[in-house]
Each structure stands twice: as C-alpha cells, then as structure tokens.
Amino acid sequence: MELKITHLTKTFDKTTAVDQVSYTLRPGVYGLLGVNGAGKTTLMRMLTTLIKPTSGDITWDGEDIFQMDEQYRKRLGYLPQDYGAYPEFTVQEYLSYICVLKGIRPAAAGRKVKQVMEQMGLQKAKNKKMKTLSGGMKRRAGIAQAVLNDPEILILDEPTAGLDPRERIHFRNLISEMAQDRIVLLSTHIVSDVASIANEIMLMKDGRFISTGTVEALLAGSPEKAWTCRCTRSQAADLEKRYKVANVVPGTNGLTLRLLAKERPVEDAVLEETTLEDVFLSYMGERSGDADGSL
Amino acid sequence: MVRYELKKALDSRGGKVALALYLALVILMCWLSVGSVTWVDDQGGHIKGPAAAQKLRQAQSQWEGFVDQELLNRVLQENQRIESTPQAQSQDVTQRDIAFGWKQGFAPIREMISDSYRDSFRDYDYYTADRLTEIDEQTFYGNRIRLLEQWLYDETDSAFTRFSEEEKQYILEQYRQFQSPVYFEYHEGWYWLLHNTSWLSYEILILSFLLAGLFTNERKWKAEAVYLSTPLGRKMATAAKVKAGIALITLLYWAAILVYSLVTLGCLGAQGGGCMIQVRSWQCMYNLSIAHVWVIQVVCGYLGQLFLGLLVMYTAARFDSAPLAVSVPFLLYFLPGFLEGQADWLDRLLKLGPTTLTDGYSQIRSFDLVTVFGKVFPPLQLCVPVYLALSLVLIPAIGAGFRRKQIA
C-alpha cells in the first residue's frame, strides 16, 4: 500500500497549480495544509484521476494509476471540495446509487449503506432528500459516500470547511477511527483541523511542498521562533510592519503581541513554545497579518 | 444503473415540466385529430368529434366499394340531383350548407372527380365535379397519368428542369403501377391519425432538455467529481446514461403513438386503413394504403427522433453545454426553412436532412427525388439507412466523449 508521487506538475494556461511535487504516502493520516490557491485541490484531482498531470507520475504499488484506471478507483474514496449530490435523491437512495457506481454487489450494498449511515449519524435523515439537508448533514453524506467501499485511499478536500466547531470535533474523531490501515489525505487551510490527527503534514505553497514531516519535525524545522512582548499601540504598529504577528491580546496598559522572528525582536520579548500555527504562519503569512494563517 | 439515470432525469423539476409539456403535446394531437371530423346535419348545423364521425360513417357506408364506372355514375347523378335543389341554388349560407351536408356520404369520391378532371396538373377547382355531365372510368383514371406527362414535359413549367429524365421516368412508372379502380370506404380515423402524426416530431424539442441534462446535470449538481472518480462511473455508468437516453426517446415516443392512435381510432373508427392514399391525395406518386403511409411515417419518425436525440446527447457530452445541445434540434428543424432556395446543391442536401425522416407523410406526398450514381431514390429511402448508420456511430461516440472528461 504505497501511493507514490514523482515530479508531479499540473499547468493551466499560465498558472502552475502543482509544481514538481514528489512524495510517498503509506497508511496513515496526511494533512495537506496550505492557503487558498496553494494547489491542494489540483493535486487531489490528479490523485483521484479526474485530471491528467502535465508531467510526472502517480503510482500505486509501482503501477501507474491512470493505467490501472478502474482497478485504482476501486481503492479510492473521495470527498471533493465543492461537493454536491442529486437533489431529488433521498440520502438512502443516494448512498445506494454510489454503491452501484462503486460496483458493490446489491446484497452487500444494503448492509453497507445501513452501517455507514449509523457511523455518520445519518439514520434519522435517511428518507430526506439531499436538497433538504443542512450543510453539516450534507457533508456527512459526502463522507459516507466516500467510505462506502472501504477505500484504501481516502481523499478529503477541505472536509471541515463550513462546519461548526462541534461538528468539526465529531469529524476529527471520525477520521481518527477510519485511519486504520489506510491512507487518509485531507486538505485544509485550518491548522487545528490536522494538528492533532495527522501523522504527517505537508505544507503547500504556490504548488510546492515547502515543508513536510511529523508535527514535531515541522516544529523543529521552523524558520522562525515565537515570542511574546508587551508594548504600546504605536510600538505595536511598528512591530507589525517588521514581523509576522500570530496574536494580539489587548491589556489594561498596552498590548501583548505574539511575534514570529528568527532573533529576539525586542529587548523584553519572551521566547515561547512554537506551535504548528506559528510554523504555518511563518511559511505562509505575509507581514501584517494574513487572515488564513491565524485561527 | 439505467433506473437511477432515469430517476435523475425525471424527478427534477425540469423533468416534470418536460413530461407535462410532452403530455400536453399528445393531448393536443388527440384533440386536433378527433376534432377534425365534422358533420353537417339536415338543418345546416355543424357537429364535431366522435358523434360526427358516427354520422359520417353511416352516410359513407352507402357509397362503399370500388370506384368504378357504376359508382362514378351514381356519384355524379346524386351530385347533380343535389346541385339542382333549391337549397344548393340558394344564396343563403345555411341553405347551401344543408345541400353540402347531403353530399357528405360521397364527398371524397366527388373530390377525386374534381381532382381527375382538372385542366392541368397544377390547377385544381373544387367545383369541377359539379360542372361535369358525364363520366367515364377510363378517362377518370387515365387523366392522372395524362396530366402528369403534360406537366413533366411542359417546357414552360419549372418541372421541366426540376426533374432529370430518369426522375421523370421514375415518377411515370410509379403512376403506371397505380391499380385502378381504387376501393372507397369510410376512413376518417386513419386519415386524421396520419394527418396529425407529424406533430409528434416536436417531442424531441421537449425531450432534448432531459437528454442534455443526463450529461450536463452532473456538473450542475456538483456531483461530477464523485461520479467520475468511482470505479464504474466512467464506463458502465456513462453507458447507462446513453441507454437511459435511448430508453427515454423510445418509451416516450411509442407511448405517445400508442395513446394517440388508440384515442384517434377509438373516437373516429378504425376502419378504412386499407384505402389507397390517392383517395385523399390524388396526385401522390407512391402506391400505398393510408395505413401503410402511417406506418412509414411512424417508423421513420422514430428513427428521426432517435437520431436527433442521440445528436443532442452527443453535443451535451462533448461540449458540456445544455443550451448548445438543446438548440441542435431547433436549428435542424427551423434552419432548412431559411436556407431553402439559396443554392441548388444546398437544396439537394436539405432534402436529406434528418427532418425528412420526421415528416414522412409530407415526403410521401411530395415529388422530391434524389439521384445518386444515376439511380433515382425517394429521399426517405436514402435517409433511413444513412441515419440508421449515423445513429449507430453516435451511440459509442457519446459515451467516449463523456468518459474521457477531465474536471479542472
């Protein structure tokens, strides 16, 4: 069970959405972390055979996935970023239909649909039409369809976007449960979604993996360290121009800033423990606050 | 899988609207046909529909039989008797209607007489039969071919150049093979059934929305990425879409034909299908019964619908655009009208357009012919194998277009 990407590139007209990416995935949870436009979706579409790479290869246990075609897609579960379904189908009809598309035999399909609906908490909605589902329920149906065939490769593109915090936690637990013995690749631009559950994280920017590895490895390899310091509003404005600011806490006299810097930025700054968010911001963030970097 | 595709297509609001329109079209056709038969009673009042058909059938049963010397004499005598009545001479419309009413039993034969004794091939005068004092079976049938010959070889008529010598011979040969005397009986049910069947060719304009949707809705619903990333999505499920499309065209077409013909023949009577088409279209060159013409119209109509439907699906799958796909049959239906008469070669090509198939009845009444490699064909006879072949080519092409689709 090895999904190997070599020098994978996808170019649209002028933009290079994915640029010479190489990586090998084995069973485990992988977090693909990057701001909007980093190339996450394009990469995932290639991994799901929806688009052909401009150059480079993707192999499954040494075999080209586009050659394997159906044999590869059999192992695949995919939740697209812009996920939709047949509006007039009920949840149950929809999942039964996906079973047909996945070539699951009717005898097994009934059982599987029931089991997956239970797992995702969809039983109550099983006779509701897809078009009437709330955002959260629809996402559950989306994950449900992805796992119907017990995929060896589960690809989830921004699965938590638009979910409320409670659903987000529920969802994280689900992923952890499902991560047994399969490759789970999920993309997000929200650090906390993957910080606790991913075995490995790929930081993606402008089509490239700029840093990869376990959370610990990423923390250790961080180009900048996190510091806090107290300062006045005017000093803060000056610091924001020179450093990436992870956090601002207003106090009674002045502000407390959390800054990212290679060296101690000001005299009385205190060195803090670096978090994954700091690392993310350090790579991705523009100075004076990139909203995507901080949660 | 086909079941799910049909469900996707028909359950949506667009699907229901299309089905409702479709049903309306069939109802319209039934209403037109059934309402076409009128009866004028002794008081000059008009009735329509099944009751009128019943009266007409009774009246025409008196005149049933081979249209030979004896029957022609009877018709002419009775016509003259009615013409000389005060009602027929009257200036009052109601009185004249009463006189017309008396002629209904033999009206089609009377019109054949007017048709036969016309001055030239292109002239027709409804009152010719009223002026005729004697009639002769030989001349009655002989006029047909005599006038045709005159027309084809009249240097002042456009027909002279319109047809090649081979084509002229072809038409003459058809006329020569006409078997006289023709048999007459009540046949209004079959006649109106045939007359309004071509309305059904508009079904494809409605159906094309469903057919295009089979291929473009996946994206509209944002369901495409999941669909195409499943093991069977690209091959089997795409084939199921094509099958669902063919099933939609086929089932809806034949269901409509079934309903329409049962209603029409049920209300107007099912007898008389065996009457020759010439009883109503005197100059028609093909020697076929009315029922036979109807069967040709219906079968060719189906092939035409199938071809257009497949073309809609192909366009939808290939260019991923529903508006483009549904405009294909619109263009093919209405463009020939604009292009006609622009150029000779274009006219020839238009004769072989797919809409030739969807209006077999007009085709059979027309004198259009096509010459290919020195052999003369009725356009329909060429269109059937051509569009059958094109349809068979399109079927795999539709799937191939969609199967290779990339989503970016």
Ligand SMILES: Nc1ncnc2c1ncn2[C@@H]1O[C@H](COP(=O)(O)OP(=O)(O)O)[C@@H](O)[C@H]1O
């Ligand atoms: N179909 C396309 N045509 C042209 N450019 C595209 C297309 N899809 C994506 N891109 C571009 O590729 C880059 C990466 O996009 P995407 O993969 O969607 O990033 P992400 O999922 O990380 O937000 C963006 O600059 C985007 O504009």
Ligand SMILES: [Mg+2]
């Ligand atoms: Mg994306």
